[in-house]
Amino acid sequence: MARNNKLCDGRFNCKNCCQRAPNPRKEYFEEIKQEFGDISEWLNQRCGTEGVWRGNWAELAQATVMSLNVRGFGVADKFGWVRGLCIRERPNIAVFQETKCFVQKDAIGNSGGLLVVWDTNRFKVNSAVGGEFFISIRGIWDGFVHNTIVVNVYGPHNDRDKKKLWDSLDSLMDGIDKGWVVCGDFNEVQEHSDRLNCMFHESRARRFNELIVRNNLIEIPIVGRKFTRISDDGIKMSKLDRFRVTDSFINLWKDLSICALDREESDHCPLLLRDGIINYGPKPFKIFDEWLNKDGVDKIINEGWIKNVRESKKDCLFRDKLKNVKGELRGWSKREFGNLDDEINTLKILL
Structure with a gap:
């Protein structure tokens, strides 16, 4: 069957425009199943071949979106940690980078693998678009009539691919006045204070800031941490993970906050965008x-x-x-x- 949708180009295996292909991760899941039991079953049942899970979490009154660079799903402890996060925080939408098993394109080295999952009781998706370094879904939150577009981004490291991603996001957002949520691991910072003990590139930061200004993207301050990525030795720190939203999205959800959760099994902190009271985590103990x-x-x-x-x-x-x-x-x-x-x-x- 010929593909007739330029935006899709076969990556989502859409019923209307793509030829249904065999599961490219079958051998991977078999290996994981032998090693860790029902982990592969849990992923395979929910994610199919397109790397998108339509879950069924309990209905919530708040809008919650979670973003995490997971650094690979192929470890039992890490899988359990992520699953526990989803059960505990119950996000309406969760976006993951560097899954290393769900890919928009073939993974390069240790990079690659974008995944978007959502609760079908809270968010109704009506379309999806995939690019080389992003996945975008468009849908409506339960109880609302206006569309929201959530973009999961994994920023490349070299300048040429960064420019390609920034240009793609410009084209994606051009002329579409909707509630936008652009989030993920951008692999870029906005200013010198966003890095500690690692190199700051002024020209890269300037181009990143220009993208933000062109598309009127607003940053919601992160509660809990200044840096979202910490090297394994604890020396290098950067603010690479972000949520950026538009005015239209803020008008839908008045009391937005972002909380940085503990980074237990990754070098990146999970970020939780939430509408409502900020969860600051466990109360500190008192000493008299x-x-x-x-x-x-x-x-x-x-x-x-x-x-x-x-x-x-x-x-x-x-x-x-x-x-x-x-x-x-x-x-x-x-x-x-x-x-x-x-x-x-x-x-x-x-x-």
Whole structure:
């Protein structure tokens, strides 16, 4: 069957314009199945050959979009982490970069593989377009009449391909006044402060900023972290992952926020765009000055700090050590002072 849609060019295996091809990932899934059991079944059932999953998560009142450079789905721990993120955060739409198994084009080296998934109860997709470095879906959120276009971007590293991507995004957005969400790993920064201990290219940043200005893309500040990508040794840091939206999208969702989640199995932080109250994560533990005057408190803190932690990344290692200290102090305070909340409530009743 001949292809008659220039925008599609066979990448989505559309029923109307593409010849249905055999699953190019069959051998890959068989290997994963032998290694990790039902992981391949879970992916294959939901993603088909086009790398798009139409899931069925519970209906939510908020609009939520999650973006993550996953650095490959072929590891059991990483797969479980991503699946846990989707279950816990319940995004309406989730976009992934560097899956290394769902590809718009053949992966080059360790790069490649864009994936878009969505909850069909909350977001109704009516069309999709694929480019060399992006996937775009157009649809309507449940309860709304206006279209929203979500673009999943994985930015190339060399200047020629960067220009190709920026030109493609210009063409894609030209003259279409809709609610746009452009997100992903752009592999580019806007200013010098977006990098730490790594090289900043002023000319590349200027071209990236010009793209943003031309298309009136607005950045929503990220809560929780300044940098979204940290090298494995914890030295190099960059703000490569972003959400950019248009005025039309902001008019649909008034209280937008972006939260950076913990980067447990990737060098990139998952980003969560949400409409509503910001989730700042677990509350920090409190320590009172009076505790420091108690005999043995330094021993309690030391016991928590020296506990074994299975993390290798320095920031995650530090986080988990603080969690251990928090746990030790919580138990010690209850033994030393009793349940202070109950005592406070009792005093309130007496007063």
